Amino acid sequence: MVLLKKIDWQKYSSFAALLFLIIISSFLSPYFLKFQNLMNILRQVSYTGIIALGMTFVIIGGGIDLSVGSMTAFIGAIVVLLMNYLGPAIGSEVIVIVIGIATGITVGVLLGAFNGFMITKGKIAPFIVTLGSMAIFRSLTLYIGNAGEIRSSNIIYGEFGMGSFMRIPVPVWVMLILAAILNLVLNNTRYGRYICAVGSNQNVAMFSAINVDFVRFFSYTLNGILIAVSSILLASRFNAVSTSNMGLGFELDVIAAVIVGGTALTGGRGTVWGTVCGAVILGIINNMLNMVGVSPYLQGTVKGIVILGAVYIQRQKQ
Amino acid sequence: MENIILKAENICKSFSTVEVLHSVSFTIRYGEILGIIGENGAGKSTMMKILSGIYLQSSGEILFEGQKIDLKKPIDAKKIGISIVPQEFNLIKDLTVCDNIFLGSELIKNRLLDKELMKKKTIEILKELEVNISPDEKIENLSGAEKQMVEICKALAFKSKILIMDEPTSVLTVNEIKILFRLMKRLQKDGLTIIYISHKLKEVREICDRVMILRDGNFVTEKNIDEITLEQMAENMVGRELSQIFPRKNKPSDEIIFEIKGLTVPGIIENVSFALRKGEILGLGGLVGAGRTEVSEAIMGLRPVSGGEVIVKNRLISIKKPAEAIKAEIGYLSEDRQGSGIITSFSVIHNITLVSLPSYSNNTINWIDQKSELEAGKKYQKLFDLKAPSLKTHLEFLSGGNQQKVSMAKTLDTKPDVLILDEPTRGIDVSAKQEIYHFINSLVKEGISCIFISSEMEELIGMCNRVVVMQGGRVTGILEDKDINEEEIMFYATGIREGGN
Numbered sequence: 065m066v067l068l069k070k071i072d073w074q075k076y077s078s079f080a081a082l083l084f085l086i087i088i089s090s091f092l093s094p095y096f097l098k099f100q101n102l103m104n105i106l107r108q109v110s111y112t113g114i115i116a117l118g119m120t121f122v123i124i125g126g127g128i129d130l131s132v133g134s135m136t137a138f139i140g141a142i143v144v145l146l147m148n149y150l151g152p153a154i155g156s157e158v159i160v161i162v163i164g165i166a167t168g169i170t171v172g173v174l175l176g177a178f179n180g181f182m183i184t185k186g187k188i189a190p191f192i193v194t195l196g197s198m199a200i201f202r203s204l205t206l207y208i209g210n211a212g213e214i215r216s217s218n219i220i221y222g223e224f225g226m227g228s229f230m231r232i233p234v235p236v237w238v239m240l241i242l243a244a245i246l247n248l249v250l251n252n253t254r255y256g257r258y259i260c261a262v263g264s265n266q267n268v269a270m271f272s273a274i275n276v277d278f279v280r281f282f283s284y285t286l287n288g289i290l291i292a293v294s295s296i297l298l299a300s301r302f303n304a305v306s307t308s309n310m311g312l313g314f315e316l317d318v319i320a321a322v323i324v325g326g327t328a329l330t331g332g333r334g335t336v337w338g339t340v341c342g343a344v345i346l347g348i349i350n351n352m353l354n355m356v357g358v359s360p361y362l363q364g365t366v367k368g369i370v371i372l373g374a375v376y377i378q379r380q381k382q
Numbered sequence: 383m384e385n386i387i388l389k390a391e392n393i394c395k396s397f398s399t400v401e402v403l404h405s406v407s408f409t410i411r412y413g414e415i416l417g418i419i420g421e422n423g424a425g426k427s428t429m430m431k432i433l434s435g436i437y438l439q440s441s442g443e444i445l446f447e448g449q450k451i452d453l454k455k456p457i458d459a460k461k462i463g464i465s466i467v468p469q470e471f472n473l474i475k476d477l478t479v480c481d482n483i484f485l486g487s488e489l490i491k492n493r494l495l496d497k498e499l500m501k502k503k504t505i506e507i508l509k510e511l512e513v514n515i516s517p518d519e520k521i522e523n524l525s526g527a528e529k530q531m532v533e534i535c536k537a538l539a540f541k542s543k544i545l546i547m548d549e550p551t552s553v554l555t556v557n558e559i560k561i562l563f564r565l566m567k568r569l570q571k572d573g574l575t576i577i578y579i580s581h582k583l584k585e586v587r588e589i590c591d592r593v594m595i596l597r598d599g600n601f602v603t604e605k606n607i608d609e610i611t612l613e614q615m616a617e618n619m620v621g622r623e624l625s626q627i628f629p630r631k632n633k634p635s636d637e638i639i640f641e642i643k644g645l646t647v648p649g650i651i652e653n654v655s656f657a658l659r660k661g662e663i664l665g666l667g668g669l670v671g672a673g674r675t676e677v678s679e680a681i682m683g684l685r686p687v688s689g690g691e692v693i694v695k696n697r698l699i700s701i702k703k704p705a706e707a708i709k710a711e712i713g714y715l716s717e718d719r720q721g722s723g724i725i726t727s728f729s730v731i732h733n734i735t736l737v738s739l740p741s742y743s744n745n746t747i748n749w750i751d752q753k754s755e756l757e758a759g760k761k762y763q764k765l766f767d768l769k770a771p772s773l774k775t776h777l778e779f780l781s782g783g784n785q786q787k788v789s790m791a792k793t794l795d796t797k798p799d800v801l802i803l804d805e806p807t808r809g810i811d812v813s814a815k816q817e818i819y820h821f822i823n824s825l826v827k828e829g830i831s832c833i834f835i836s837s838e839m840e841e842l843i844g845m846c847n848r849v850v851v852m853q854g855g856r857v858t859g860i861l862e863d864k865d866i867n868e869e870e871i872m873f874y875a876t877g878i879r880e881g882g883n
Contacts, residue, residue, distance in 0.1 A: 254748035273704035
């Protein structure tokens with residue numbers, strides 16, 4: 065029973081860290097606990113947070129996806145270009161948006177599946193495959209957008225991404241709902257069990273009649289869907305896609321959130337809510353650095369230290 | 383007291399709050415071979431890990447040549463001359479024999495690796511051990527027995543005073559054991575002290591000067607080897623008298639339930655055919671490397687075959703994927719527990735239902751019914767007398783024998799008609815073995831049919847209705863009833879005789 069308690073403690077350590085950070089921050093700045101500030105933090109982290117949910121599955125399965133940032137830009141560019149093209153032909157703005165979203169998600173599935181296919185059938189290391197696709201997706205984005213900004217001509221597309229429901233921003237709702245669903249998928253469904261098994265010991269999984277390739281393939285596809293969701297929300301927020309800047313550096317924020325959230329970089333273990341915590345922790349740190357007036361150029365340093373620290377702590381526990 | 387090399391006093395070891403060694407004291411004399419025997423979880427391996435610096439004792443003292451020593455890391459033990467040959471192999475498969483032997487203690491000349499000297503020394507050691515392996519061979523190309531030899535070489539490459547061997551013979555063939563024992567005797571003559579941990583009491587009797595018995599983390603007794611009988615050893619280990627080790631054999635029906643015809647995996651197994659009757663235990667005998675495991679892996683769809691048929695209940699089945707074999711109600715307990723049998727970072731329950739998970743999540747969204755999973759866990763815990771703090775305990779915290787029980791529960795939970803057991807008693811103790819024997823017997827009585835792979839002659843003779851003997855990837859003979867004896871099996875296993883049945 066004592067061993068059990070120890071393990072559970074590890075599971076919830078990112079929650080403890082988050083709580084600790086909130087307490088510290090509320091002392092450091094009187095504005096920190098203001099509702100508007102908290103909502104700003106949550107909104108800021110929600111875009112990478114949504115992708116981090118998918119990345120949690122990828123990393124638990126023993127993989128990694130570096131292409132998330134460029135894929136975000138690529139999907140965003142396709143969605144906005146398509147809507148601009150369809151706008152004049154179809155009268156209803158709403159129908160255009162629905163088509164845009166459906167296309168975005170389909171493209172997300174296809175791009176994620178491409179990564180997954182190269183990794184499982186092509187038998188190329190995930191790091192290499194996604195490094196390659198990172199370059200491919202960004203380059204294609206720049207090409208189709210002439211390396212500039214693609215503005216959306218849709219009148220209402222820019223609204224729903226900025227909107228709130230019960231005073232909480234839409235992207236935050238989306239992140240929380242997706243986290244709740246994916247948490248159940250991870251803990252209560254066959255797929256969730258299988259991805260942990262594959263990440264822990266691929267050989268045992270294979271001997272246990274688990275379709276290892278499919279399980280891993282699907283994690284990249286799932287990640288593609290979540291990237292599409294994030295991309296659609298992000299493009300909507302700015303009502304435009306900057307082909308060179310959108311999603312730039314996302315891979316770092318996303319992987320950081322997953323790891324700070326307690327998912328083992330070696331695979332096999334992790335939690336969805338831990339990832340949400342990890343994303344929020346990183347958001348609060350950024351927010352506090354701004355509030356206490358640390359140069360924005362130094363924020364990358366802090367982020368890097370947090371990632372290294374989290375991985376270091378993971379190593380010590382093993 | 384001149385002749386005492388190592389003295390352990392009141393050694394206790396706890397993991398969290400569970401104490402696994404209770405104040406164990408013993409002495410080791412210069413130049414003796416001390417056997418340490420005990421059941422699973424008796425504390426043998428823990429004790430040896432303390433002596434070799436892998437664990438630190440919670441309390442108690444170790445005196446080495448009269449001096450109190452602190453073994454905080456494995457290197458501390460190595461420095462004073464205590465080496466260990468671990469039970470699970472600890473070799474890097476991409477490196478050569480020579481590289482592995484000197485791993486972590488490479489010889490240096492002019493700041494660079496002195497490859498020539500290392501190779502020369504490796505050749506010397508290999509020669510001394512009468513092992514016929516090239517120093518440049520990669521570990522992945524070696525058999526289990528050869529790997530074992532490399533482990534021993536690794537331990538002996540440095541001036542050791544005490545050599546600890548943890549279950550060294552569990553993967554060796556009869557001949558290799560003989561070579562190992564000769565080597566141990568010679569090393570002893572040269573002044574080496576050896577601690578020999580084993581479940582095989584006969585071997586302990588043959589090779590050891592003295593024997594120490596542990597039970598449930600307690601010291602039970604120590605005796606000179608000529609003062610104790612095999613029966614007394616066994617009784618002291620389990621704390622009760624052993625009834626007959628092997629159960630009475632079940633009489634199978636004539637109905638053939640499973641058959642393979644001409645199974646071939648290029649370069650590994652060739653034209654293997656045999657049939658299994660309902661309620662039968664069919665042994666697969668042979669030396670290490672005869673291709674027995676490969677046959678079962680081919681049946682399970684884990685190896686691509688170039689030819690051959692697998693017929694279950696008169697139906698030809700496809701064997702391209704493991705899932706197809708599971709669907710055809712074939713269960714497989716793999717030989718390599720840690721490598722392909724169980725996930726150590728998973729709980730007991732999650733391991734048990736790993737293969738059978740679809741039957742616990744038989745709905746459109748594949749939602750797992752965790753309540754019935756828990757019930758299954760409880761059922762097997764009772765059935766196997768599983769010793770675990772909780773069903774949610776991760777397997778890394780269980781002993782080898784208990785891990786094996788979980789592995790077996792996992793295989794059975796798919797409700798197979800045909801069960802392939804690959805070395806099911808490897809590395810576990812007498813009483814756990816006996817439990818497993820009786821358990822297998824009760825399964826065949828219920829009508830399950832069993833293919834039983836074992837390198838231990840006694841097991842094949844004691845358990846099987848028939849024995850298929852393999853050599854070099856081919857079936858050399860099939861023995862029945864009274865023909866099943868050590869000599870006959872060896873004749874076919876070594877290829878001296880062929881075409882039995």
